[in-house]
Structures are given as structure tokens and as C-alpha cells.
Amino acid sequence: MKVRMEERGRLMRRAVDNQLDGTDVDQLMRRALQATATTLPHPNPRVGAVIVNPQGAVLSVAAHEGPGTPHAERLALEGLDDVSGHTMIVTLEPCDHHGRTPPCTDAIIDAGISRVIVGTRDPDAQVRGAGIKRLRDAGIDVIESDLSPVIEANDPVYFANRRAGTPFVTLKLAMTLDGQIAAADATSQWITQLPARRDAHRLRAAHDAVLVGAGTLRNDDPQLTVRLDGYDGPQPRPVILKGSSELPAMARLSGRNPLVIQGTEASGAAIEGVLDRLGDEGIRSVLVEGGARIARSFLDSGEVDELVVYIGAKLAAGTGLPAVGGVFATIAEAIPLEITDVRSIGSDVRIIAHLGGRN
Numbered sequence: 204m205k206v207r208m209e210e211r212g213r214l215m216r217r218a219v220d221n222q223l224d225g226t227d228v229d230q231l232m233r234r235a236l237q238a239t240a241t242t243l244p245h246p247n248p249r250v251g252a253v254i255v256n257p258q259g260a261v262l263s264v265a266a267h268e269g270p271g272t273p274h275a276e277r278l279a280l281e282g283l284d285d286v287s288g289h290t291m292i293v294t295l296e297p298c299d300h301h302g303r304t305p306p307c308t309d310a311i312i313d314a315g316i317s318r319v320i321v322g323t324r325d326p327d328a329q330v331r332g333a334g335i336k337r338l339r340d341a342g343i344d345v346i347e348s349d350l351s352p353v354i355e356a357n358d359p360v361y362f363a364n365r366r367a368g369t370p371f372v373t374l375k376l377a378m379t380l381d382g383q384i385a386a387a388d389a390t391s392q393w394i395t396q397l398p399a400r401r402d403a404h405r406l407r408a409a410h411d412a413v414l415v416g417a418g419t420l421r422n423d424d425p426q427l428t429v430r431l432d433g434y435d436g437p438q439p440r441p442v443i444l445k446g447s448s449e450l451p452a453m454a455r456l457s458g459r460n461p462l463v464i465q466g467t468e469a470s471g472a473a474i475e476g477v478l479d480r481l482g483d484e485g486i487r488s489v490l491v492e493g494g495a496r497i498a499r500s501f502l503d504s505g506e507v508d509e510l511v512v513y514i515g516a517k518l519a520a521g522t523g524l525p526a527v528g529g530v531f532a533t534i535a536e537a538i539p540l541e542i543t544d545v546r547s548i549g550s551d552v553r554i555i556a557h558l559g560g561r562n
Contacts, residue, residue, distance in 0.1 A: 228292070228320060228346075228348065229348075229350070231253050231255065231261075231292045231320070232253075232292055232294065232320065232322050232348055232350050233350075233353075234251075234253055234261070234264060234292075235251035235252055235253045235264065235275075235292050235293060235294050235322070236251055236294050236322070236350075236353065236354060236357055237251070238251035238252075238253075238264050238265065238266040238275075239251040239266045239267075239275075239294065239357065239358075242266050242267065242268055242269075243269070243408065243409060243436065244267050244268055244269040244270070244272075245269075245360060245361070245409070245411070245487065245488065246270065246361075246364075246411070246487050247267060247269060247270055247361075248267075248295055248325070248358055248361040249266070249267070249294070249295075249357060249358040249361070250266065250267045250274065250275040250276075250293065250294055250295045251264070251265070251266045251267075251275055251293070251294045252264070252265050252266075252275040252276050252278070252279040252291060252292065252293040252294070253279065253291070253292040253293075254279050254280070254283065254286060254289055254290070254291050254292075254316075255289065255290050255292070256288075256289050257288055257289065257290075262283055262286075262289070263278075263279045263280075263281075263282070263283060264279065265278035265279040265281075266278070270303060271303045271304070272304075273304060274297075274298065274304055274307050275293065275294075276291065276293055276297050276307040276310060276311060277304070277307060277310050279291065280310055280311075280314050283314075285315070286314050286315055286316055287315035287317070288315070288317045289315075289316055289317065289318075290316070290317070290318040290319070290320065291311060291316050291318070291319045291320070292319075292320045292322075293319065293320070293321060293322065294322040294323070294354050294357075295321070295322060295323060295325055295354070296321050296323070296324045296325040296330060296331075296332075296334045296335055297311060297319070297321075297334040297338065298325070298329075298330050298334055299330065299333040299334040299336075299337045300329050300330065300333070306334075306337075307334070308334050308337040308338055308341075311338060311343065312337075312338070312341045312343065316343060317343060317344060318343065318344040318345075318346070319338055319343055319344070319345050319346070320345075320346045320347075320348060321335060321345060321346070321347050321348065322348050322350050322351070322354045323347075323348075323350065323351035323354045323355065324347070324351075325365075326361075326362055326365040326366050327365050328365075335347070359371060359508065359509065360409070360410075360487065360488045361487075363508055364487045364488065368482060369478040369479060369481070369482045369506075370411070370412070370478055370481045370482060370486050370487055370488050370489045371487065371488040371489070371508050371509075372478070372488075372489055372491060372501065372506050372507050372508050372509070373406070373410065373488070373489070373490050373491065373507075373508065373509045373510075373511060374491045374498060374501055374502070374507045374509070374510050374511070375403065375406060375490055375491065375492050375493075375511045375512075375513075376493075376498060376510070376511070376512045376513070376526045376527075377391075377394050377395055377399075377403070377512075377513040377515065378394065378512065378513070378514060378515070378526040379394055379514070379515055379517045379518055379519045379523070380514055380515070380516065380517060380518055381518050381519055381520070382525055382526050383519035383522075383523035383524060383525060383526070384493070384494070384495060384523070384524050384525070384526045385519075385523045385524040386519050386522075386523045387519075387522045387523050389422065389524070391423075393515075394513075394515040394517060395513050395514075395515040395551045396515070396516075396549045396550055396551055397549070398548045398549035398551070399513050399515070399548045399549060399551040399553065401431060402513075402548050402553060403513060404429050404430055404431050404434075405429075405431065406490060406511060407427075407428070407429045407439055407490055408429045408431070408434065408436055408439075409488070410439050410488040410489060410490040411439060411440060411485075411486045411487050411488050411489065412439050412440045412441070412442045412462070412481065412486045412488070412489045412490070413427040413439045413440075413441055413442065413489070413490045413492055414442040414443075414444060414489050414490070414491045414492065414497070415427065415441075415442075415443060415444070415491075415492050415493055415494070415497065416443070416444050416445070416493065416494055416496060416497040417443060417444070417445040417446060417448065417450055418494050418496065419492070419493045419494045419497075420443055420450065420456075421450075422494075424455050425455065425456075425492075426455045426456070427439065427441040427456065427459075427492070428459075438459070439490065440459075440460065440461070440462060440484075440486065441456050441459055441460075441461040441462070442461070442462045442463075442464065442481065442486075442489065443456075443461055443462070443463045443464070444464050444477060444497060445463060445464070445465060450463065462481075462484060464477055464480055473500070474500055474501055474503075474504035474506050475504060475506065478506060491507075494524075494528075495524055495525060495526060495527055495528035496528040496529075498526065498527045498528065499527050499528040499529045502527065502538055502558075505558075507558050508557070508558070509555065509556070509557060509558075510540065510554075510555070510556045510557070510558060511553065511554070511555050512526075512553070512554045512555075512556070513548075513551055513552070513553050514551060514552040514553075514554065515551050516550045516551055538558060539558075540556040540557070540558060541556060541557045541558075542554060542555070542556045543555050543556060543557060
């Protein structure tokens with residue numbers, strides 16, 4: 204998404220007036236954003252920073268890697284001797300509070316940066332507007348860009364969680380070409396091929412928790428772990444949503460501190476309470492993996508932020524288990540989607556869509 208022409212023109216005029224020699228501020232912001240492409244810093248936000256001299260030459264590019272590590276602004280300043288009069292382009296408003304690391308505003312002010320171009324304000328109540336105010340009070344020229352939609356789309360979990368106070372919800376479905384998640388005999392391994400399953404493990408790695416219902420636990424005894432070559436990051440916490448019946452033995456989840464939430468697998472009305480409980484546990488994003496009743500419950504609740512569907516190159520002749528439980532009586536009851544990405548992964552297809560709920 205491009206910056207609106209009038210806004211981009213304003214930014215460009217200010218950039219030229221300040222001897223950036225016509226440097227395209229839009230492209231510099233996108234370069235800072237690109238630096239975050241391979242980072243998974245959650246629960247912290249993805250942040251990228253670029254520093255340019257008065258002539259517009261790029262001196263450094265950096266991105267935040269995760270909790271306890273230096274923020275992008277400090278990394279961008281490392282190794283630069285004199286940045287007086289230089290400009291910093293940063294995707295997210297610099298922090299102005301003490302956490303695991305000192306405020307980034309201090310580093311920017313102390314370094315002598317004269318101008319900061321901010322991609323978007325931080326939705327976090329601790330930061331929102333405070334970083335920009337601190338920089339302006341210190342005499343630094345702060346320009347706010349109009350790339351917020353692009354930056355938020357790059358880190359939807361952080362922005363949604365900070366605004367709603369409950370976890371970002373991704374519903375994942377893996378189905379045959381005719382919409383079945385299992386055959387008539389309940390077998391489901393494997394609907395998709397290895398490349399798609401690896402992609403699904405990357406999806407797990409991007410979430411704090413993986414949620415399934417008691418039925419999935421009973422039928423599959425899942426591990427709910429990230430199993431990728433070379434992966435040494437945190438494992439998502441397993442969450443089991445159960446009804447009134449007793450849970451089966453959790454053989455493969457033992458020792459992993461599974462969170463069991465008493466509720467009902469078939470009630471969309473109960474999902475809000477489930478998300479409140481997850482938020483109380485410090486979970487900021489949850490990947491809902493099944494089964495069909497759980498999927499329907501979350502869809503009915505209106506609390507799904509993102510839908511990820513893997514379609515295997517198989518047909519089950521419509522005699523197995525549908526991906527979403529229940530019946531929509533008329534087409535008017537069908538859930539509208541905004542499809543944002545479609546791509547082939549090996550012989551399978553992945554579709555990403557947003558729902559008209561919390562987005």
C-alpha cells in the first residue's frame with residue numbers, strides 16, 4: 204500500500220528541505236520494514252530502523268530480535284561515531300520507558316539524531332504517543348508517516364493484542380480439496396504433503412499457544428510442538444478446551460504444562476471467556492488447530508482474526524468429516540472472507556483470509 208500522494212508529497216518536501224536530496228522516504232521506511240522480515244521477536248513488536256546522513260546515504264539498517272536484546276534503534280546506532288544532523292527512519296514509535304532495556308528515546312537524543320521519521324504510533328498504553336512527545340520536547344523533528352496499514356499488516360499479532368487485550372486468534376484448517384479433514388474411517392494423516400506441514404510448523408512457531416479440543420486429543424494424542432530442523436526457539440503452550448466429559452491421558456503432552464480450560468467445545472458464546480483466560484495466562488497469540496466443532500465455535504464467536512487453510516491435493520468424496528462443524532441453513536448465513544494470500548506449497552495450496560470480526 205502506497206502512502207497517499209498528498210502525504211507522500213509533504214514528506215518528500217520536508218526531506219528535500221532538510222538536505223536528504225530527494226531520498227524516497229517511502230522506500231526508506233519499507234527498507235526498515237524489510238529488515239524485520241525474518242524476525243520473530245514476540246511478545247515484542249517487529250521493529251526495523253534505518254539511519255541516513257544529510258545527503259540521504261544509508262549508514263545502517265537494523266531490526267529487533269526479541270525480548271532482552273537491543274531494540275532496533277540502538278542496534279542501528281551501534282558503530283556509528285557521529286550521527287549529529289542525521290535522520291532515523293523507524294517503523295514503530297520509539298519506546299520511552301524502562302523495561303529489560305533502557306528507553307530508545309534516550310539513545311536517539313544522546314546520539315544527536317536531528318530527525319526521526321516514525322512509521323506508526325505504538326498501540327501499547329505504556330508507549331502510545333510518549334516516545335514522539337519526548338523526542339519533540341528534546342528538539343528533534345519528528346515526522347509521522349502514513350504507512351500504518353502496511354506496518355500493522357507486518358505484525359498483526361502485536362497490534363491486535365495491544366488493542367483488544369486478548370490473544371490474536373489464528374484458525375488453522377487442513378482439508379482435502381472437497382473440504383474434509385478426515386476420511387470416513389476418521390484417518391487424517393496425512394492430508395497435506397511435507398512442505399505444507401513444515402509451513403504449518405512455522406505457523407506454530409509464530410504463536411504463543413496451540414489450542415485443540417478434547418476430541419482431537421482423544422483421537423490423535425498430538426504433540427502440538429514446533430518440529431523444524433534447526434529450530435531452537437520457544438515451544439507454544441498446549442491448550443485443551445474440554446467439555447463435561449473426562450479427558451483422555453495426555454501422553455505426548457505430559458511435562459509441557461498444558462493449560463486445560465473447562466468449557467464446551469460447541470459453544471461460540473464461551474470463546475470470549477476462553478480468550479480472557481488465555482490473556483490472564485500471558486498468552487498473546489493462539490493457533491486454533493481443531494477439530495471441526497472447535498473451528499465452528501470460534502467462527503461463531505466472531506473472535507477469529509486470521510484463517511489459514513491448507514488444501515491437500517486429495518479427494519475424500521465428501522464422505523468424511525467436514526472442516527467446520529454444524530450446518531449453515533442458507534447462503535446468507537455463510538461467513539464472508541477477505542482472502543489476502545493464495546500460494547502453492549509443493550502440491551498443496553495455502554489460503555490466508557481475514558474475517559469480518561475483530562479486523
